[in-house]
Amino acid sequence: xxSTNQISKTTFIGNNVKLGDRIKIWNLSYIGNNTIIGxxxxxxxxxxxxxxxxIDSNTKIEGxxxxxxxxxxxxxxxxxxxxxxxxxxxxxxxxxxGVYVEDNAVIGARSVIKSGVTIGKNSVVGMGSxxxxxxxxxTVVFGSPAKVVYSREDYNNxxxxxxxxxxx
Ligand SMILES: CC(C)(COP(=O)(O)OP(=O)(O)OC[C@H]1O[C@@H](n2cnc3c(N)ncnc32)[C@H](O)[C@@H]1OP(=O)(O)O)[C@@H](O)C(=O)NCCC(=O)NCCS
Numbered sequence: 001x002x003s004t005n006q007i008s009k010t011t012f013i014g015n016n017v018k019l020g021d022r023i024k025i026w027n028l029s030y031i032g033n034n035t036i037i038g039x040x041x042x043x044x045x046x047x048x049x050x051x052x053x054x055i056d057s058n059t060k061i062e063g064x065x066x067x068x069x070x071x072x073x074x075x076x077x078x079x080x081x082x083x084x085x086x087x088x089x090x091x092x093x094x095x096x097x098g099v100y101v102e103d104n105a106v107i108g109a110r111s112v113i114k115s116g117v118t119i120g121k122n123s124v125v126g127m128g129s130x131x132x133x134x135x136x137x138x139t140v141v142f143g144s145p146a147k148v149v150y151s152r153e154d155y156n157n158x159x160x161x162x163x164x165x166x167x168x
């Protein structure tokens with residue numbers, strides 16, 4: 001059967017990569033060996049998604065994102081432009097541990113996340129944040145180092161209000 005994926009000819013796909021259905025990958029992105037990408041995932045341009053990464057279904061990754069080897073990303077996650085998910089606190093060490101992003105999390109543009117950290121289910125990381133410890137589920141964190149500021153419920157209410165407010 002013909003593939004339902006839309007993958008730019010300029011994307012590099014490594015060996016033994018497993019791709020689901022209806023995936024879109026835009027220009028000049030890199031997918032490393034053994035990485036697994038679920039259904040309906042969208043990956044923007046100029047992303048580096050390294051080896052042994054798992055990305056579950058319906059996750060959206062904006063341009064210029066770096067995802068280090070061994071990171072695990074859940075379902076319905078949003079990763080904003082230029083976010084960096086790291087895997088080595090003392091490079092170049094011989095031990096690597098990825099970042100774990102649970103379902104429905106949002107990672108703001110240009111945030112940087114330390115190796116081994118878990119971004120909890122439904123949590124939100126503000127743009128430009130430095131995350132050095134686990135983020136509890138259902139919370140919004142931001143800053144450097146990031147701290148819990150309010151709840152995901154508050155964030156959802158702010159989003160609804162934003163969507164309702166006319167631009168001008
Ligand atoms: C975290 C976030 C949701 C907070 O939004 P908000 O609740 O509307 O926050 P406000 O703009 O009302 O700011 C409240 C306070 O937090 C501070 N603040 C807000 N976002 C911040 C951030 N990312 N880092 C540091 N401080 C931040 C503000 O300076 C303000 O501080 P003050 O009270 O001392 O003046 C938002 O700033 C953000 O980062 N969204 C993600 C955007 C993104 O990455 N989009 C990618 C798609 S293109």
